[in-house]
Amino acid sequence: MQIRTTWLYKKFSSIKTSILFLGILSFFYLLGTIFPQGGDINEYINAGGRFIFLVKIFGLLDAFTTPWFLITSLLLLISLSICSYERLLTLMGKQILDTAPTKSYIIPLNTGENIDNTFIKKLNFKKSYSNPSATVVTRGISYKWLTLIYHLGILLCFTGFFLTYMSAFEDEVIIYPDETKAIQPSSQSRLQRLLGKKHKELPFKIKLEEFITEYNQMPSIDYPKDKLSRLAVGLGWTSNSLNYKIKDDSLFPKDWKSRLRVIKDDALILEKTIEVNEPLKYGGFTFYQAAFKQDIKIEMDGGPLAIDAEVGKETIIPGLEGEIVFKNLRTGTLFKRDGTTEKIIPFVDVYIFKKISDGKTDKEKIGRLEKGSLLTIGSKTFGIKGFSEATILSYRYDPGVPILWFGGIMTLIAMALRIYSPWYRVIYRVDVKDGRTLLKLSINTKGLLADKEHLIKRIQHFVLLSKNP
Known part of the structure; x- marks a missing residue:
C-alpha cells in the first residue's frame, strides 16, 4: 500500500491539520509573553510569581524548549512539508488543458488581421501552446513559480529555526x-551538549x-x-x-x-x-x-x-x-x-x-x-x-540568522507577488461564421491587480473594432 493512500498521510496533508498545530504553537507564544522566559524559578517565586505549581510542572519559564513545544513544531514541519509536496505535485504535474474557450468573448476581426502578432508583439504575451483548434498565450510572472518560491522560502525559514535552536549560543x-x-x-550550544564537546x-x-x-x-x-x-x-x-x-x-x-x-x-x-x-x-x-x-x-x-x-x-x-x-x-x-x-x-x-x-x-x-x-x-x-x-x-553565534533573513524576505516577496502581481492566460481561436471572421477567446487571471475588462479593451483597441459580446 502506497504511503500517500494511508489515513495518517492524508491527515498530515490536510491544511486543517497545519492550522491546528499552528494554533497550538500560538498558545505557546502567548505563554512566552506572560511568563518570563529563561528566568530562574526561585527568582520568579521571590518576585511574587503566580501559578507556581503549573510553572514547575510544565516548565513555563522555558516554554520554547519544552518537549511539548518541540514536538508540536516538528509535527507542524512534517505537516507543512507534506502539504507543500502535494501542492508541488499538483503545480508541476502535467495538467489536461481544455483549449475550447468556455465563457467566451467574441470580437469581429478584419479578414487580414494577424491576431498572433497582436497578442505577442503588441500585448506582450508569450505563446505557450498551440494546435489547430486554439492557441494559448500567457503574460506575467507564473503563479506556479511564485508558489514554489514562497514554499521554498518557508522551508529555508524552518532550516534557519533548526540551525538556531541546535547551534546558537551566547556568552559575555x-x-x-x-x-x-x-x-x-x-x-x-545544544548540539555541543548533545555531542559532549566544548568550544575552542x-x-x-x-x-x-x-x-x-x-x-x-x-x-x-x-x-x-x-x-x-x-x-x-x-x-x-x-x-x-x-x-x-x-x-x-x-x-x-x-x-x-x-x-x-x-x-x-x-x-x-x-x-x-x-x-x-x-x-x-x-x-x-x-x-x-x-x-x-x-x-x-x-x-x-x-x-x-x-x-x-x-x-x-x-x-x-x-x-x-x-x-x-x-x-x-x-x-x-x-x-x-x-x-x-x-x-x-x-x-x-x-x-x-x-x-x-x-x-x-x-x-x-x-x-x-x-x-x-x-x-x-x-x-x-x-x-x-x-x-x-x-x-x-555580549556576543552571540547564530548560523541560522542569515538563512532566516534570506528565507523570510524570499517568502514575503514571493507571497506579495503571488497575491498582487497580475497574470493572464488567454485561450483564443479564429472562426468564420456567416462570412464573418470572429475572434473567440476566454481569459483566466491571477492576482488582485489583474484587470480582465481592461485587457478586453486593449484587445479591442488593437484590432480596431468594438466588442460584440
Missing part, C-alpha cells in the same frame, strides 16, 4: 582599555582601544512649595512658566561606547566603535555593547596602599563599622543643556550599610567623593587614587 566577556582579550566561550578559543582576539561614557544633564521641575500652587501647576491652571533646576548630581547616562579592534595573527582586521543597538559583526559572531564595569582605588589616611573596590558592591574597610558601598561613579563627557560639553571631574557617591535589629540593614549616604578632594568617614579620610571602566560585551 569583560575587557579593560588597552587589553587584548582572547575569547574562550564558556557556554555551549576563537581564532581572533578583541582589543578595547577606548571606553567612552557620556552623560546628559537631567533637569527637574522646580515646583512651588505651596500645595495649592503645586496643584495648579499640575492641572495647568497657572499662566506662569515652569522653572527648572539642575542639581549637581543630576546626570543621566546618554551613551556608552567601546572602540574595538579585531586582531587575527597579530594583524588588525577590523576596527569599529560600537554602542547599544550598533554591534560589531565578524567571523559569524555578533558583539553587542551590553553594560560596563567600574572599579575604583581608594586611598585611606594618605597611606601608600590602595583599597580596591567594585562600584556598586559592598567593601569592608578595617576600622569602620558596617560596609561601604561606592555607587554611581561618574566620569567621561557631560552634554549640557546649553549645547556645550565638558569633561566630568570623576566622583562617586559613598554609602554605609549597618546591620540593625531583626537582621535589617540601615542605609545612609555619607556624601560624595570627588577626585582631588577628600571625604572623612568616622576617624578616617578617604580619597580617589584611581579608577577604571571595563566594557561588558
Whole structure:
C-alpha cells in the first residue's frame, strides 16, 4: 500500500491539520509573553510569581524548549512539508488543458488581421501552446513559480529555526582599555551538549582601544512649595512658566561606547566603535555593547596602599563599622543643556550599610567623593587614587540568522507577488461564421491587480473594432 493512500498521510496533508498545530504553537507564544522566559524559578517565586505549581510542572519559564513545544513544531514541519509536496505535485504535474474557450468573448476581426502578432508583439504575451483548434498565450510572472518560491522560502525559514535552536549560543566577556582579550566561550550550544564537546578559543582576539561614557544633564521641575500652587501647576491652571533646576548630581547616562579592534595573527582586521543597538559583526559572531564595569582605588589616611573596590558592591574597610558601598561613579563627557560639553571631574557617591535589629540593614549616604578632594568617614579620610571602566560585551553565534533573513524576505516577496502581481492566460481561436471572421477567446487571471475588462479593451483597441459580446 502506497504511503500517500494511508489515513495518517492524508491527515498530515490536510491544511486543517497545519492550522491546528499552528494554533497550538500560538498558545505557546502567548505563554512566552506572560511568563518570563529563561528566568530562574526561585527568582520568579521571590518576585511574587503566580501559578507556581503549573510553572514547575510544565516548565513555563522555558516554554520554547519544552518537549511539548518541540514536538508540536516538528509535527507542524512534517505537516507543512507534506502539504507543500502535494501542492508541488499538483503545480508541476502535467495538467489536461481544455483549449475550447468556455465563457467566451467574441470580437469581429478584419479578414487580414494577424491576431498572433497582436497578442505577442503588441500585448506582450508569450505563446505557450498551440494546435489547430486554439492557441494559448500567457503574460506575467507564473503563479506556479511564485508558489514554489514562497514554499521554498518557508522551508529555508524552518532550516534557519533548526540551525538556531541546535547551534546558537551566547556568552559575555569583560575587557579593560588597552587589553587584548582572547575569547574562550564558556557556554555551549545544544548540539555541543548533545555531542559532549566544548568550544575552542576563537581564532581572533578583541582589543578595547577606548571606553567612552557620556552623560546628559537631567533637569527637574522646580515646583512651588505651596500645595495649592503645586496643584495648579499640575492641572495647568497657572499662566506662569515652569522653572527648572539642575542639581549637581543630576546626570543621566546618554551613551556608552567601546572602540574595538579585531586582531587575527597579530594583524588588525577590523576596527569599529560600537554602542547599544550598533554591534560589531565578524567571523559569524555578533558583539553587542551590553553594560560596563567600574572599579575604583581608594586611598585611606594618605597611606601608600590602595583599597580596591567594585562600584556598586559592598567593601569592608578595617576600622569602620558596617560596609561601604561606592555607587554611581561618574566620569567621561557631560552634554549640557546649553549645547556645550565638558569633561566630568570623576566622583562617586559613598554609602554605609549597618546591620540593625531583626537582621535589617540601615542605609545612609555619607556624601560624595570627588577626585582631588577628600571625604572623612568616622576617624578616617578617604580619597580617589584611581579608577577604571571595563566594557561588558555580549556576543552571540547564530548560523541560522542569515538563512532566516534570506528565507523570510524570499517568502514575503514571493507571497506579495503571488497575491498582487497580475497574470493572464488567454485561450483564443479564429472562426468564420456567416462570412464573418470572429475572434473567440476566454481569459483566466491571477492576482488582485489583474484587470480582465481592461485587457478586453486593449484587445479591442488593437484590432480596431468594438466588442460584440
